Amino acid sequence: MKIILIPLLIAAVLGACSSNKGVVKTELEFGNKLAKEGLWKEAHYRWTKVLENGKETGSIYNNIAIALENMGKFDEAEAAYKKALSLEPNNPTIQGNYDKFQKYLRNEDDSDDDKRGKNEKRKRKSKRK
Amino acid sequence: MKNVNERVNENKSSSYLTAALVCLVFCVGVFTSGCSRGVNNRLEVMIEMPDPGSLNFDNYKNIIYKDVALESIPKNFDPTGHLRAFFLEDLSRTLEKKIKHWNREEHSEMVPDGLALVTGKLKLDIKSRSKISEDKEEGKGKKKFITVQHWTMTFSLDIKDASTGKEIFKDTFTAKLANADPASVKFNFENLFYKVTSRFVNKVTRTKKMQRRHLLI
Numbered sequence: 496m497k498i499i500l501i502p503l504l505i506a507a508v509l510g511a512c513s514s515n516k517g518v519v520k521t522e523l524e525f526g527n528k529l530a531k532e533g534l535w536k537e538a539h540y541r542w543t544k545v546l547e548n549g550k551e552t553g554s555i556y557n558n559i560a561i562a563l564e565n566m567g568k569f570d571e572a573e574a575a576y577k578k579a580l581s582l583e584p585n586n587p588t589i590q591g592n593y594d595k596f597q598k599y600l601r602n603e604d605d606s607d608d609d610k611r612g613k614n615e616k617r618k619r620k621s622k623r624k
Numbered sequence: 625m626k627n628v629n630e631r632v633n634e635n636k637s638s639s640y641l642t643a644a645l646v647c648l649v650f651c652v653g654v655f656t657s658g659c660s661r662g663v664n665n666r667l668e669v670m671i672e673m674p675d676p677g678s679l680n681f682d683n684y685k686n687i688i689y690k691d692v693a694l695e696s697i698p699k700n701f702d703p704t705g706h707l708r709a710f711f712l713e714d715l716s717r718t719l720e721k722k723i724k725h726w727n728r729e730e731h732s733e734m735v736p737d738g739l740a741l742v743t744g745k746l747k748l749d750i751k752s753r754s755k756i757s758e759d760k761e762e763g764k765g766k767k768k769f770i771t772v773q774h775w776t777m778t779f780s781l782d783i784k785d786a787s788t789g790k791e792i793f794k795d796t797f798t799a800k801l802a803n804a805d806p807a808s809v810k811f812n813f814e815n816l817f818y819k820v821t822s823r824f825v826n827k828v829t830r831t832k833k834m835q836r837r838h839l840l841i
Contacts, residue, residue: 527841530669554840561837567674567682588666588838599835600676608670608836615670 519550526558535565553583557592564596572596666838675831679783679793681719685738690726692781695747701809703746703817710821711742718825736786744781748813750774752806775801777816781824797823 526541539562542555556579563572576593583589674680681687689711697703708725716723723742750773757770776798783793799819804812 524841527667527839530839531667535671558839561669561671561839564673564835564837565671567680569676586840588840592837595835595837599673599833602676608834611670611834611836 519545519548522548523555530558530562535562538562539566551582553579553586553589555579556582557586557589560596561592569600665841667841669837669839670834671837672832673835675833678831679828681721681740683738684721684740684785687716687719687721687723687740687742688726688786689723690741690743692744692746692779695745696750697746697748698750698809701813703813706814706817707746710817714821715825718829739786740792741784741786742781743784744779746780747778749776749778755803771806772803773806773812775804775812775816777801777813777820779817779820779824793828795824795827797821799823 522541522545526538526545529535529538529541539559542559542562545555546559556575560572560575560579563569563575573596576589576596579589580586580593689708691704692707694703712723712725726741752771752773754769755772756767759766759768777800778796778798780796781793782791784790785792797820799816801812801816804815
């Protein structure tokens, strides 16, 4: 009987912990949705709230850095990227974003992102019409 | 007929089996959640980023324009009005920020936090030259000497953060006008002033560029 109870107890404790994680997850997902819609200030607010709840991950700092880039707060974005990389040093996505950010600041960005982005924007507008 | 010991052994083994199954399910759950945490899902987004060379005036509540220093300006012409109109009205409209004119009594005791100070120097270099001009109206192409001017305007601008004293923008813009009529001082000045201020505005305003990034979800 004891053997069955121990894993069940552990599961119950983990379940209780996950209720806080649930709130964090909701904020995180809501922030992602807002970012998708281009509402970066609101998304930034949601993600910083996740940090206030004690969930510090490289992913959150990465997303915050992107929001800060969009707002033109380059110094703060740099700090957020550095924090993200200190938490997840081997994450290729964070490293990739940070490299592109640094290239952009040095005016060395030779990607076709600007053209591509503007085309996408135009398409979205014409679809709406 | 099984004896009591055998039955007890059977019960024990079945409870061990159940416990093992529960443990297995639990471990699989923990393992999969661990794996899902290890792999980050990415979401590609396009963001509109301000040009890094442009100025971010969002951090400044107050922008104050202090009259720029004037050098080598024709004696019968005062460009102060043009300069004030550009900074206090045109630039203010472009930046969507109120720009106030420096007033010693009002602003000398102002809290420097969130204050940007715009100042600079405007210099004119006017060179007069004689030129042979053909008057075609009289038919025979009568030639005569006329005086023309070559104007060069140099506009140096300096924007400082009043709280730190740090320069947040410093640049010099130059424009030239050849064969200008010496009688049209106002026209010549406006022509060059429009050129230098347009360049300044293009540089200072926040043009945006699209950039691709990846969110981690």
